[in-house]
Amino acid sequence: MSEEKPAKEAAETKLERTRRFGDEDANIVIETRNLSKVYRDFWGRQKVRALKALDLEVQKGEIFGLLGPNGSGKSTTMKLLLGLLFPTGGQALVLGKEASNVEKNERIGYLPEESYLYKFLNAEETLDFYGRLFDMPAKVRRDRVKELIEKVGLTWARRRQLKEYSKGMTRRIGLAQALINDPDLILLDEPTSGLDPIGVDEMKSMILELKEQGKTVVMCSHLLTDVQNVCDRIAILHQGELKELGRVDSLLEVSNEVQFRASGVNEEVEREIRAVIEKHNGKLVESGKPSTTLQELFLDIVSESEARPGRRVSRQEQD
Amino acid sequence: MVTDDSITYLEWLYEAFPNFIIAAFILSLAGVVFSYLVAALQYGPSEAFYFVSRIIFQIIPDFLRTSPGRIFALAKLAVQETLRKKIIFVAFGIFAAMLLGGGWFLNTNSRHPDQVYIGFVYFGTQLLLGMFGLLIATFSLPADIKNRTIYTVVTKPVRSSEIVIGRILGFGFVGTVLLLLIWITSYLFVERGLNHTHSLAETTFTKVEKTGESSIIGGRVSLDTEYEGKSSTAGKHWHLVEVTRLQKVRQPDAEGNPVDVYIGGRVNIQVPPYGGHSHDLLVNSSKYSGPINDPANTDIRAKVEDQKLVVFDVQTGNEVPYSVGSPTGILMARERVQANRLEFLDRRGNEKDRGVNVGNEWGHRSYIAGGSSSLARAVFTFEDFREAYFANPDSVQLDMNNMSVVRTHKGDIEQGVSGSIEIRGVTDEYVYQTAPINFEANEFAIKTLIIDRLQKNCLRRELVSEVEGEEPDETVGDYDLFDEIGAEGEIEIILRCNESGQFFGVAENDLYFLTSEGSFAANFAKAYFGIWLQMMFIVSVSVMFSTFLSGIVSMVAVLSTIVLGCFGALISELRAGIMEGGGPIESIYRIYSQMNQMTPMEDGPAKTVIKSLDTVFLESVQKLTYLVPDFTRMDFSEPLTTGFNINAAPFLIATTLGFVFMMMTTIVGYFILKTREIAK
Numbered sequence: 001m002s003e004e005k006p007a008k009e010a011a012e013t014k015l016e017r018t019r020r021f022g023d024e025d026a027n028i029v030i031e032t033r034n035l036s037k038v039y040r041d042f043w044g045r046q047k048v049r050a051l052k053a054l055d056l057e058v059q060k061g062e063i064f065g066l067l068g069p070n071g072s073g074k075s076t077t078m079k080l081l082l083g084l085l086f087p088t089g090g091q092a093l094v095l096g097k098e099a100s101n102v103e104k105n106e107r108i109g110y111l112p113e114e115s116y117l118y119k120f121l122n123a124e125e126t127l128d129f130y131g132r133l134f135d136m137p138a139k140v141r142r143d144r145v146k147e148l149i150e151k152v153g154l155t156w157a158r159r160r161q162l163k164e165y166s167k168g169m170t171r172r173i174g175l176a177q178a179l180i181n182d183p184d185l186i187l188l189d190e191p192t193s194g195l196d197p198i199g200v201d202e203m204k205s206m207i208l209e210l211k212e213q214g215k216t217v218v219m220c221s222h223l224l225t226d227v228q229n230v231c232d233r234i235a236i237l238h239q240g241e242l243k244e245l246g247r248v249d250s251l252l253e254v255s256n257e258v259q260f261r262a263s264g265v266n267e268e269v270e271r272e273i274r275a276v277i278e279k280h281n282g283k284l285v286e287s288g289k290p291s292t293t294l295q296e297l298f299l300d301i302v303s304e305s306e307a308r309p310g311r312r313v314s315r316q317e318q319d
Numbered sequence: 320m321v322t323d324d325s326i327t328y329l330e331w332l333y334e335a336f337p338n339f340i341i342a343a344f345i346l347s348l349a350g351v352v353f354s355y356l357v358a359a360l361q362y363g364p365s366e367a368f369y370f371v372s373r374i375i376f377q378i379i380p381d382f383l384r385t386s387p388g389r390i391f392a393l394a395k396l397a398v399q400e401t402l403r404k405k406i407i408f409v410a411f412g413i414f415a416a417m418l419l420g421g422g423w424f425l426n427t428n429s430r431h432p433d434q435v436y437i438g439f440v441y442f443g444t445q446l447l448l449g450m451f452g453l454l455i456a457t458f459s460l461p462a463d464i465k466n467r468t469i470y471t472v473v474t475k476p477v478r479s480s481e482i483v484i485g486r487i488l489g490f491g492f493v494g495t496v497l498l499l500l501i502w503i504t505s506y507l508f509v510e511r512g513l514n515h516t517h518s519l520a521e522t523t524f525t526k527v528e529k530t531g532e533s534s535i536i537g538g539r540v541s542l543d544t545e546y547e548g549k550s551s552t553a554g555k556h557w558h559l560v561e562v563t564r565l566q567k568v569r570q571p572d573a574e575g576n577p578v579d580v581y582i583g584g585r586v587n588i589q590v591p592p593y594g595g596h597s598h599d600l601l602v603n604s605s606k607y608s609g610p611i612n613d614p615a616n617t618d619i620r621a622k623v624e625d626q627k628l629v630v631f632d633v634q635t636g637n638e639v640p641y642s643v644g645s646p647t648g649i650l651m652a653r654e655r656v657q658a659n660r661l662e663f664l665d666r667r668g669n670e671k672d673r674g675v676n677v678g679n680e681w682g683h684r685s686y687i688a689g690g691s692s693s694l695a696r697a698v699f700t701f702e703d704f705r706e707a708y709f710a711n712p713d714s715v716q717l718d719m720n721n722m723s724v725v726r727t728h729k730g731d732i733e734q735g736v737s738g739s740i741e742i743r744g745v746t747d748e749y750v751y752q753t754a755p756i757n758f759e760a761n762e763f764a765i766k767t768l769i770i771d772r773l774q775k776n777c778l779r780r781e782l783v784s785e786v787e788g789e790e791p792d793e794t795v796g797d798y799d800l801f802d803e804i805g806a807e808g809e810i811e812i813i814l815r816c817n818e819s820g821q822f823f824g825v826a827e828n829d830l831y832f833l834t835s836e837g838s839f840a841a842n843f844a845k846a847y848f849g850i851w852l853q854m855m856f857i858v859s860v861s862v863m864f865s866t867f868l869s870g871i872v873s874m875v876a877v878l879s880t881i882v883l884g885c886f887g888a889l890i891s892e893l894r895a896g897i898m899e900g901g902g903p904i905e906s907i908y909r910i911y912s913q914m915n916q917m918t919p920m921e922d923g924p925a926k927t928v929i930k931s932l933d934t935v936f937l938e939s940v941q942k943l944t945y946l947v948p949d950f951t952r953m954d955f956s957e958p959l960t961t962g963f964n965i966n967a968a969p970f971l972i973a974t975t976l977g978f979v980f981m982m983m984t985t986i987v988g989y990f991i992l993k994t995r996e997i998a999k
Contacts, residue, residue, distance in 0.1 A: 040361060082474050084998035086370070088362055102381075102476055110474040116467040118396065120403035132392030133475040161403075177471060 030058035034090030065231035066220035073240040074220040109183035115174030119163035148176040188219040397489025433649035440505035456861030458870035479992035517550035524548040584620030596646040651962035652842035658699035668694035684824035689816030706801040710835035723824030735759030737817040744804035837964040846955035852977035863988035884950030902933030
C-alpha cells in the first residue's frame with residue numbers, strides 16, 4: 001500500500017472536526033473512512049461484500065482515477081459518494097458534507113456510465129430541465145444551455161430527441177448535463193465508454209480542460225490507457241479492497257532503469273552508447289525503433305482526411 | 320340516526336379529525352418501526368437508529384427547503400413524458416369512440432333518458448380517468464429507477480419531496496386537461512343528446528269523446544281537456560297534447576265591477592306514457608313571451624280550429640306564433656331539504672328502529688303496515704326546516720321519491736294505494752298536528768304533494784308539563800307552516816298507509832322537500848370535480864406505491880386501495896352485523912351448505928370457529944379502511960343523475976378528504992423514497 005494512505009487517527013480527527021464544525025478542509029474534496037458496502041437479499045442475508053473499509057482522500061484540482069476490473073467496487077464507491085447507495089459501515093464526506101446530504105449536489109456534476117437521460121427530450125430541453133433542478137435563473141440557464149451545446153458539438157442536433165442520438169452523441173449531452181451547474185467536483189463513470197477514438201480524445205481533452213479550470217475530477221474506468229493519460233492519481237481496487245493508491249507517474253516509474261529517446265543517431269553512435277553502458281557494468285534491456293500507438297495513427301489519418309477530403313492518406317505520405 | 324347525507328361539514332370534521340389524527344399517528348409510528356427494522360437488517364441496530372432518526376430530523380428541513388422551481392421542472396417533465404408518449408391522445412380517442420358507440424345504443428325512449436345519458440358519460444369518465452391516472456403514475460417512477468434515468472435527477476440538489484410532489488402535480492395536470500376535454504365533450508353530448516323539440520304543425524286535434532279519458536293513449540287526461548292530439552316524433556317518442564276548454568266568464572274585479580275573464584285555453588304537453596319529461600308551449604307576442612300556461616299570461620290562449628291548434632290574443636283576436644320548448648323535468652339540479660331521522664311505530668304504536676321486513680333481505684327500505692286499525696307509522700324528522708330555504712314558501716313541494724309499495728292483495732290495480740301524511744310541530748307552548756293530507760302512491764314513482772303554507776283544520780294542543788291533572792287546551796284552526804307549526808325550525812312528517820293488507824316501504828332519503836332549482840351545468844361541473852378528486856387520489860397513491868414497488872405490483876396495490884375505499888362502508892356493516900350473511904368464511908359455508916342469508920346458523924363449535932375467523936378478518940380489514948378515504952364520498956353520480964343539487968357539505972367533505980389524503984400519500988412517498996437506496 002502507498003505511503004499516502006492517511007493514518008487512521010489523523011483521518012478520525014479530520015472527520016470528527018468536519019462533523020462537529022461543519023467546515024471543510026480547503027484541499028480535501030472527498031474523504032472516506034472505513035467505507036464498506038454489503039449487498040443483502042430480501043431477507044437481510046449477505047449476498048456480496050462489494051467494498052471493504054475504503055480509506056481515501058481526493059485533493060482539490062486533481063484528476064483522480066478509480067481503477068479495477070469488473071466487480072472490483074469502483075462503481076459502488078461512486079454510488080456511495082453520490083448518495084445513490086447508503087454505506088453499510090464507515091463514512092463518506094463529499095465537499096465537507098455527508099454523502100447522503102442533498103445539498104452537496106449543488107456543486108457536483110455526475111456523468112453516469114450509460115448517460116441515463118430522458119429519451120423523449122431533445123438536447124435543449126434536457127439541459128434546460130437539469131438547469132431548472134439547480135434553480136438557475138432563466139437567462140443564465142438559456143446562456144449556459146447554448147454554451148454547453150456548442151462546447152460538446154451538438155448545435156446541429158440540438159432539437160432532435162435523444163432517442164435519435166448515437167451513443168457518442170448521448171455521451172456528449174450526458175457530459176453537458178454534468179457540467180450544467182459549473183460544478184467544482186465532477187464524477188465520471190466510464191467517461192470514454194462507447195466513444196470512437198476521436199470521441200475518446202475529445203473527452204480526454206475536456207477532462208484536462210476541466211482540471212485547468214481548477215475543477216476536481218474523479219473518474220472510474222477499466223480502460224487503463226485513458227486513465228494513464230489524464231489522471232494525476234489513481235486508486236486500484238480489487239474484490240472490494242484498495243490495493244494501490246498514488247500518483248500515476250510515480251506508480252508507473254521503474255526506478256532501476258533509465259530510458260533515452262533520441263533522433264539523428266546513426267549506427268556508430270548507437271554502438272558507442274552500448275559500449276558506454278557495458279563499460280559502467282550496466283545492462284541494455286531494449287533498443288530499437290519506437291512505434292506510435294494505433295490511436296495516434298488513427299487520429300493522424302482522420303485529421304489529414306478532414307484537411308484534404310477525397311484523397312487516400314497513406315502512411316508513407318504522412319512520414 | 321343522522322344520515323351521512325344530512326350531516327354538516329363541521330359535524331363531519333369534528334368527528335373525522337380526531338380519527339384521522341389517531342390513524343395518522345399509528346401509521347407514522349408503524350412506518351418508523353418498519354423502517355427501523357428494515358434498516359437494522361441492513362446496518363445493524365445502532366446504525367439503523369442513527370439512520371432512521373437522521374431521516375426523521377430531515378423531514379421538516381427538507382419540506383421547508385422544497386423548491387417550487389424544481390417541482391415545476393419535475394412536473395413539466397412528467398407532462399412532457401405523457402404528451403410525447405401520446406397517452407393523453409389515446410385516452411381521449413377511447414372516450415370519443417365510447418361516445419360514438421353510446422350515441423347509437425343509448426335508449427332515449429326510457430322513463431329517465433337523462434339518467435341513462437349522464438350515468439353513461441359519468442361512469443365512463445370515472446373509469447377512463449381512473450385507469451389513466453393509474454397507468455401513467457404507477458409505471459413512471461419504477462421505469463425511471465429501472466432505466467436509471469433517476470440517477471441524473473437524484474444526483475442534482477433534488478429532494479425526495481420534490482420528486483413525489485412534482486410527479487403528482489405533473490400527472491395531475493395532464494389528467495386535469497384530459498378531464499376538462501372530457502367534461503366539455505360529455506356536457507355537449509348530454510345536452511345535445513337530450514335537448515329536442517317537437518312540432519305541432521302536422522298535429523290533428525280531435526275532441527275528447529269521454530270527459531277525462533283519452534282515446535289516443537287510452538288513459539286519463541285532465542277533466543278540462545277538450546281536444547287532444549299527438550305531437551311529432553323526436554328522440555324516438557311523441558307526446559300527448561291536451562287543449563283545455565276555453566271559456567269566457569264574467570267576474571268582479573278588485574273594485575267589484577264586472578269584467579270578462581278568460582279561463583282555459585291552455586295547452587298541456589303530457590309526459591310520455593312511460594314517464595319522464597314534458598315540454599312547454601312557448602308563445603311570442605308583443606304582450607307576453609313564455610309558456611302559454613304561465614299564470615302571468617292572461618290574454619294569450621289556445622283553441623282548435625279545423626283540427627289545428629291556433630294560439631291567439633283574446634283582446635285583439637290576432638294569431639300569435641308558438642313553438643314547443645325544450646324538455647322540462649330533465650337535466651335538473653333541484654335543491655332539497657332532507658330528513659335527519661327516520662323512526663317507526665309498529666302496528667301497536669310502539670317505537671322501533673326499523674319497520675317490517677317484507678322479504679327482501681338486501682333492501683334498505685323498511686315497511687309500515689296499512690289499515691285503519693294499524694298504528695304503524697314512519698316518522699321523518701326535519702331538524703332544519705326554515706322558510707328561507709324555499710323559493711316559494713307559500714306552497715312547498717314534498718316529494719316521495721321511489722317510495723316502495725307492496726301489495727299483499729291486488730285491490731284495484733288501476734288505483735294507487737291510499738296513504739296520508741300529517742305534519743307535526745312542537746314549540747315551547749303547543750303541539751301542532753295538521754289534518755291528514757291524503758294521496759295515492761304507485762310502485763316506485765315519485766309522488767309530489769303541494770303543501771300550502773296555511774294549514775287549515777290543524778289541531779293545536781297546549782303543552783301541559785308542570786300542573787298535573789289539568790286538561791290541555793285543544794283548538795282546531797288555521798296555522799302557519801313556518802311561523803307556528805315549524806316555529807322552532809323542526810317538524811315531523813308522519814306517514815301512514817290507509818289500506819289494510821298493503822305496505823309502504825321507505826328509507827330516510829325517500830321523502831324530502833324541494834326548495835329551489837339550481838344550475839344543471841354547475842352541478843355537472845361539481846360532479847366532475849368529484850371525478851377529479853378521485854383521479855388525483857389515484858395518482859398520488861400510485862406515485863406513493865411506485866416509490867418502492869415495481870409498476871405492476873404498484874398497480875395491484877392501488878387497485879386494492881380503491882377496493883378498500885369503495886367497500887369501507889360495506890365492511891363496517893358486515894362487521895357490525897347490519898348486513899346479513901356474515902363475513903367471507905360464513906358466506907363460503909352458506910354457499911357450500913346452500914343456506915340463505917337469513918337462516919340462523921346452528922349453534923356449535925363450527926359456528927364459533929367460523930364467526931371467530933370472520934371477526935378477526937373483518938376487524939383487520941376494518942382497521943385498514945381507516946387509512947384510505949371513503950372513495951364513494953367523491954362519487955356524485957347519484958345526485959347528478961337523479962337531478963339533485965350537490966350540496967356544500969358533501970362537496971366540502973369530498974374535497975377535504977381528497978386533499979388530506981393527497982398530502983398523506985405525499986409524506987409517505989417522501990419518507991419511503993428518502994429511506995430507500997436508489998441504486999442497486
